[in-house]
Amino acid sequence: MPFAPAALIGESFVGDGPNAAHTNIVIGRKGGPVETAWATALATPSAGHVPYMTVVRPSVPVKPLTLFVNKAVAAGELHERATWGSAQAGLAQGVADAVTDGVVPADEADDLLIIAAAWVNPKVDDLDESFRNQRTAAYRALRAAVESTPTPGEVLDAAKAGVTNPFYTPSEEQLASSRPQG
Template structure:
């Protein structure tokens, strides 16, 4: 199994954006999990999700911060409300049958978690990351979105952070770089 899920939830600086992979320990997600634990990157130190200290969820879940953590205040937002929220979302997904209970020892999750450097409200950080993780897991295991949804929505939707709708790129005005005319002027 190799499934991908994504979810964006909340607003303001506490907005949560979770991208995750869920798959077999012996497959590419398991390899990514092992690499994440052993190949550290300054400011993006991976951490295991824990419901509380010394209680990780099943399947084991590795959190990788998307934003460079530059100080202990920022680290506390990851090693605290986000870490616990992701773990609780995983545990609740098992309890609700989204993740099959009989597969928890065979699967691992790698979750890339966005925490804005200016986020302050731990309650919102927790709630938004819990909701985003739970939704990303559900979407991953249900194969969301299907290709018909992607094709239907690709020219209708506006990204929540971008804030504007892009017109169809084949309708002028648009930026086109042609191989026969590389001059942009």
């Protein structure tokens, strides 16, 4: 059976503070729904969000071909350098690492496409840390997609412990009082 017959989806958040990376990945075969989404996103940029092919270096796109979609509008010179520089380089290296390690089969890399939605904080202040975090986030998101993790049981266990993210953690009272009824 071929790898990724339709679409696999993964997510990873790595680091903290302004240099953290949050990456969502969709990977699928050319000729399928991911190709349609990939081409549509590339052909229909919006103000502040211009998807582009991720490259290992100029004129050398990473394989599988990976579309970088920025979640935050590039704001200021350092944020622009992080978005188009360190985060793109980290994404490219994370994808290449996943292929090297067999997470994504190298012999199928030409037949696959990746869409990566990547968060780069407008307050980023360390391009090297941004690169490291994006590299790890890309790799982990691809691994999560391939391994279908977390499992539904792992999600329910985590929810029992309480939802949280780097921007908000509800109090115990909020969790109890806002639960839908009926």
